Amino acid sequence: MDSKVFNVGVDLGGTNIKFGIVDEDGVVVEQEREKTLASRGSTAIIATIIHGIDAILKRRGLSLEQIASIGLGIPGTTDSSRGVVLFAPNIFWRNVEVSRVIQRSFNVPVYVAQDTRAAVWGEYLVGAGRGYSSIASLTLGTGVGCGMVLDGKIFHGALNAAGEFGHQLVEVDGSECNCGRCGCLEAYAGGLSIVRQAREKIVGIEALLHKNLDDVEVFDVFHLANEGNPDALRLTSSVVRTIGIGLVNLVNLTSVELISISGGVCNAPSKLLLDPLIEFVRSHAYESTAYKVQICRSALGEDAPLIGAALLYRERAVNPRGVQVSARDVANELAGVQES
Secondary structure, rough: OOOOOOEEEEEEEOOOEEEHHHHHHOOOEEEEEOOHHHHHHHHHHHHHHHHHHHHHHHHHHHOHHHHEEEEEOOOOOOEEOEEEEEEEEEEEEEEEHHHHHHHHHHHHOOEEEEEHHHHHHHHHOOOOOOOOOOOOOOEEOOEEEEEEEEEOOOOOOOOOOOOHHHOOOOOOOOOOOOOOOEEEHHHHHOHHHHHHHHHHHHOOOHHHOOOOOHHHHHHHHHHHOOOOOOOHHHHHHHHHHHHHHHHHHHHHHHHEEEEEEHHHHHHHOOOOOHHHHHHHHHHHHHHHHHHEEEEEEEEOOOHHHHHHHHOOOOOOHEEEOOOOOOHHHHHHHHHHHOOO
């Protein structure tokens, strides 16, 4: 049996729930996933989470004494201080007290954060952001999300809505966004938007791809652009410009040192996405920061929310002097509480 202390990370998504056992170096030593089944409601999903944690611990041969904490990355607005999910539309949650229920089952500290914040925390501690004090992590997927660590702390914002990168205004009275507003960045550069525009603007796309319109994916758009299709190139250039505007705003407002990028859209060829994004920021951001900020792909990739969730205790569990404590310290502190 392993004598080390570990932490459990849970990445709750609209389709799947990923479970991982993570050591203090941020290495995932065991991983599993279950279907989310969001339509069954919060009680059923939490039951699945509890069962999944129990199952992965048993498979690894770990006892609860070897688990210092459990962390959850949630696809929605959370109140991390209370362990409450305020609103997660993709899984139909509103005001769900998730921490209390899970902590009651395992009797270890449970920490909760929005998945984008968990991702940036993982990147900051053990990924591309190591050695920096302020970074942002951008997720380019179906939507566009962002998490920020500023001066060594996850930035939640007083209203718990920090990091809504995809909902910054880029076009007054522009296209309608899924959030209900108009002109949001996500309405022009999110994965769903890219596919919608491709169906409308790339002439003969079905014949070019040998696919039905309903089967077109973001990958297909960048594939056509990479092959030189002029309509696809115009679309990907427009997407880069829109995301670039958002990045410039982010850099100018926060003065972060590094921005890591992940998500399905980020799998596009560098010459079509990452390289022109870097050039756009260099050309348009405030001069004193434009060439200093580093922009790169995520080092942790799709595991960033899972790893960051498992390491959330490092943000919440600090001693009175503000020094981050180890997982062993968390376990010892909990044992002391149980004995008293």
